[in-house]
Structures are given as C-alpha cells and as structure tokens.
Amino acid sequence: MARAALGTAGALGSLCRWCARRRYELAPGAASTGLTGLSWLHHLDGVSLGEHIVYGVATAAAAGLAAGGLKHKHRGVAAAGASGMVVLADAWIGAGLGPSVPSLIASALATGGAYAMYVPWLVKSRQQQLSLQVKAAKSGVTAEGLGTNTLAPGLTGATAEETALLRALVAMLSVPAVDVTSLDYTPFGWRAVIVLPPGRNTAPQKVIARKDQLAANLGLPGKLRLARGEKDNELVVSLYESDPLATSIPWPGPSTRTCTEPAVLGMDAFGNPVLIPLLYNHVLIGGSTDNGKSGVQSVLIAYAVACDDAEVLLIDMKPGAVEFGPWRDCALALADSPSRAMQLLKLVWAEVERRGALLAELGEKKWVPGKHGPAWFVFIDELAELVRRVPQAAKLIESLLQVARFVGITLVCATQSPSNRVFGGSTDGRQQYQVRIGLGAKESTTSNLIFGPGAYGDGWCLDELDAPGKFLRWDREHQVPVEARGFWMTDEDVAATSHRYAREEGESEAREHPEPSPDPDDDSPPPMPPPPPSGGPGGGRPVLRAVPVFPDGTEIADERHLALWQAVEKAGPQGITVDDLVALDLPQFAARSSVNGPLGQWRRKGWVEEAGKKGRAMAYRTVPRHAVEEAPEAVEDSESATVSG
Incomplete structure (x- = not known):
C-alpha cells in the first residue's frame, strides 16, 4: 500500500509539474472545462425561468456585439462579442441540460474556438520572447533581467518606475537595456541612470531624439528630461512630477567675502x-x-x-x-x-x-x-x-x-x-x-x-x-x-x-592689497612688488581718457578715421596734402582714393578747409573748433565738391 501510495504521489507530482510547464498551452482548455463543470452544478441546483431569461439575454447581447463589430469592421469588438457568445451559449446549454451529449458538444466547440484564437497569439508571443532573449544575450543582459511572463515579455525592475521605464525602452528599441545603475527619488520626481546596449540605433543621442515617443510609452504623469550620462552608453532619465523651479528664487545676499570660494x-x-x-x-x-x-x-x-x-x-x-x-x-x-x-x-x-x-x-x-x-x-x-x-x-x-x-x-x-x-x-x-x-x-x-x-x-x-x-x-x-x-x-x-560696496567719493586707490609676510627663517625677505602707479594698471581706479570727437561732438569710433583726423590736425595752419597723407602709411589709407573719401566728407561738413597750395598740390587743414561751433548750419551748396590734390 505504501509503495502504491508513493507511486501515485509521484505520478501526481509529475502530472503537476507537466501541467505547470504547459500552463499556457492548457489555459483555454482548463477554462472551458471549468466553465462546463460549473454549469452542470447549476443544473443540479435547478435553473429557474428567470435564470434562463438572463442566460438568453446575455447570449443575445454578445451576439449583437459581435455583429456590430463585423458591421463597423472593428476586429477587437467582433472577437470579444463572438467569444462571449460562445462562452455564454456553452454555459446556458450545460445549465439547461446538465451532463449530456449536447453539453459536451457545446463545450468541445467552445474549447476549439478558444484555441483557434489563442494558439496564433501564443506562438507569436513565444517568438517575440525568443527574439528578445537572443538580442539580450548579444547585448550582455543577464538572464535575471528578463521577465518570463508571456503576457508582458521584456523586463522587470526593482520598482514600478524602473519596470515602466525598462518596458518603455524595449518597446521603442526592441532590445532591453543592459542595466539600471541607479534610481533616486526626489521631492519632485525621480532620476535614473540607464546603461544602453551597444548599437547605432540604441545610442543615447538616438533615444534623446525620440523623447516624445519614450514619454508616450512610459505613460507616467510629469515632465520627462533626457541627457547623456558620464559614459558614452549611459542615459540619464529624469521625470519631474512637479516643477521645483516654477517660481523665481529671491536672492539671499552675498555668500562669501573671498573670490577663492565659488559663487552661488x-x-x-x-x-x-x-x-x-x-x-x-x-x-x-x-x-x-x-x-x-x-x-x-x-x-x-x-x-x-x-x-x-x-x-x-x-x-x-x-x-x-x-x-x-x-x-x-x-x-x-x-x-x-x-x-x-x-x-x-x-x-x-x-x-x-x-x-x-x-x-x-x-x-x-x-x-x-x-x-x-x-x-x-x-x-x-x-x-x-x-x-x-x-x-x-x-x-x-x-x-x-x-x-x-x-x-x-x-x-x-x-x-x-x-x-x-x-x-x-x-x-x-x-x-x-x-x-x-x-x-x-x-x-x-x-x-x-x-x-x-x-x-x-x-x-x-x-x-x-x-x-x-x-x-x-x-x-x-x-x-x-x-x-x-x-x-x-x-x-x-x-x-x-x-x-x-560703493567706493568712497574721491577714492583714488584700489582696495588694499595684503602684503606677503616674510618667512622669519629666511635671511632676507622675498622681493616685494613695486608700488603700482595710481590710476593705472594694478592700483587705483583707472581714469579712462577723454573720448575723441569731431567738431560737432560726435564720437570718432573708427580708429582708422581717428588716425587720419589727427594727422590733419597735427599739420597745423600750413595744412597737409593728400600725397603727404598717403605717405604716412596709415592703416587702409595707402591710396589717394581712400583718403579723398573721408576728407571730402569733412570738407562738406565744414570741418576741413583749404590751406593753400604746396607746390602743385592743395593742402588741407582743420577748421578751428570755435569757428565751427559759431558757424550757422552748414549749407549743402558744396555737396558735389571733391578733394583734389
């Protein structure tokens, strides 16, 4: 008896292990058999007229749903309606007739219809799972990182956010990530560092360019930010569920008194x-x-x-x-x-x-x-x-x-x-x-x-x-x-x-510069910096020179024109000829035509006048500034005048 009991237990254990390995293949048949058995139990308990009406109405509603799906060419609705109609019809027959040949036939038809729809989906899922495992092996992903759930092939993480992120990535890239090195929570969301598998289409830059798609796959509320990590194959993912920087931050005041410390x-x-x-x-x-x-x-x-x-x-x-x-x-x-x-x-x-x-x-x-x-x-x-x-x-x-x-x-x-x-x-x-x-x-x-x-x-x-x-x-x-x-x-x-922190009025010296103290062990003190000149480099507030201006007060911003103007001014009352100006080799004034342009403009404005001839060439000089200031507005009757030399 004991041997028989052990044999029976072993056989049952083997049967259970076989059923566990084949749980996905046996699922539709087990569901159909269980439903038929429940309907037979209902028959033994007795089925009233009202319960028959409920069975009939539910079966008719499922049939109507299937018909509507076929009419509007909605495959999902039609499949759901047809499946519901078959299941309800099987349950109704079993409850009405009990254990009988018609009930067995209905149960067999329901089971066959379930397998007709389930087997193609199961085969496709298994192929996807196998392909995912092959890609993961090529990418160096460990087996522990892969999920074994056929209904959600892909990835499982230590947290719900990690799982959602990994599955969003595999849905977009068709290959799982190598690892999640860190996932930190903040008061405003979370931040994760993902190690991506090698490949041209899995580089961080490619993922960042498809940020909107990843956000849609992730399906979590908040603002998604992506960035490349410190390593070339690292992706930093930040999700802000609320914006911590939505409002301005008041300045708290100076944080230090020395520039050797960083600024905040x-x-x-x-x-x-x-x-x-x-x-x-x-x-x-x-x-x-x-x-x-x-x-x-x-x-x-x-x-x-x-x-x-x-x-x-x-x-x-x-x-x-x-x-x-x-x-x-x-x-x-x-x-x-x-x-x-x-x-x-x-x-x-x-x-x-x-x-x-x-x-x-x-x-x-x-x-x-x-x-x-x-x-x-x-x-x-x-x-x-x-x-x-x-x-x-x-x-x-x-x-x-x-x-x-x-x-x-x-x-x-x-x-x-x-x-x-x-x-x-x-x-x-x-x-x-x-x-x-x-x-x-x-x-x-x-x-x-x-x-x-x-x-x-x-x-x-x-x-x-x-x-x-x-x-x-x-x-x-x-x-x-x-x-x-x-x-x-x-x-x-x-x-x-x-x-x-304003300087005192009339302050001419710069801030006090600490002097280095000599080492008492040295025989002689180290050389000290020479005292900087006041108002120049290294000491005192620098006094910027007066800005050179034309007689009308406008600034001479172009240094080339400044050099030419100063050359004419330096010539004094005797003036200077165009050839002499060219001979000075001023920047960009090495030809008569380049000198004639600005000189002619200054003549038309009344800032330069003829000083008489030097040899065969006409000399030009600047008009005294007081004369320019006292003169009425320039009459543009000499607009066509040209400088000759």
Missing part, C-alpha cells in the same frame, strides 16, 4: 545650490533675449563686489549702460562706448603684462588673490555688439581668454550669438570658456553654439527652458545637464548692494 548662482531641480567657480575660469553666458542673462550677470557681479580680494570692471554696449550702470559706484571701471571699451581692454592687457612680470620676479606661476593682489573680473555685456562696433576688440579678447587666467583676471561674457564670428571669425574662442551657462532659447542650434557641436543631442536642450532665469550649466565637474534657476535680484537689491 541659484538652485537646481534637485534642491542643490549651483556653485560657479569664477576664479581662473572664464564664463560664457548665452541665450535669447528676455531670458535672464542680465539677472545672471547681476548675481555674479554682486558676488564679486562683495569679495575683499576682487575688483570688477564692466563693459556695457547698450546705450546708456542700462544693465551695468547701477553698478558704476562699486566698479573699478565702467566702459559705456566703443572707444572706452577698447581703452578698458588695453588697460586689462597692460595689467596682464604687469602681473606676469611680477610673478616672474617672484618666481611664482599663478596669481593668488590676497597674496599678490586682488583678482579682476571683467564683465562684458553684449559681446557680439562690442565686436561688431569695435572689430579690433576681437583679437584682444581672444588673447585675454588665452593668457589672462594665470594672473587672476577672469572674463565673464554674455551674448546672444556665441559663435566664432564673435571672435573675428578666425578661431573659436568658446574653447577658452571653462564655465558655460545657457539660458532659454527658441532654436535648438543655440545649444550647440553655447555648449559645443552635438550638445543638443546630448540633452542640452535650451528650447525646453520655459521661464526666465532657468538655465543649464556646464563645467569640468558638471557635464550632465541639470535644469536650474538663478536667483532673482530686484532693482532694490541691486541698488542696495551697489550702495553697500
């Missing part, structure tokens, strides 16, 4: 402060108009003026210096015209040379604020406009970008067009900017102009920033785009900060 520019989407290492790192700020470039610059200027070991120099090419004008009282210098901008840049270059010579004398390689003197931060607003109006500034700015960092001079440039044309068209000066800040833009190409070729495909999407002050930041330690928002300084904040 704002907060990122994860609630972390955005630190900008300003010292020794040139900064490029780009983005379309009305997206917060001036606000970002104001925060950085406020940081610099609050530092005891830093000085600020400002170049604002907007008329009236509307952006940097409020900071005039606490700046070492402010240039608000093309001529003054060029003077300031030359002043900075002279300071570079002075500091370089000082470091060479001291035997040191780097300027340290607080030890050698203050750091200089040169802020330039509308860089493209400066280069357009003063083409000579492009080369000087390029040179400063390349060599000024080691002497503690940093350029912070803002522009709407950060291309190589801004630097004269010869080289791409963007390579010298170690910190880049991109604000909102209307076109995707702006991202590539600020962050480099291909940046948009790596997730640096400035066209997705939907509010002023939102930005993306790139530097050596932050090469994955994370949305952030800069602090907002009101006009009152700017005025109060400028007043607090």
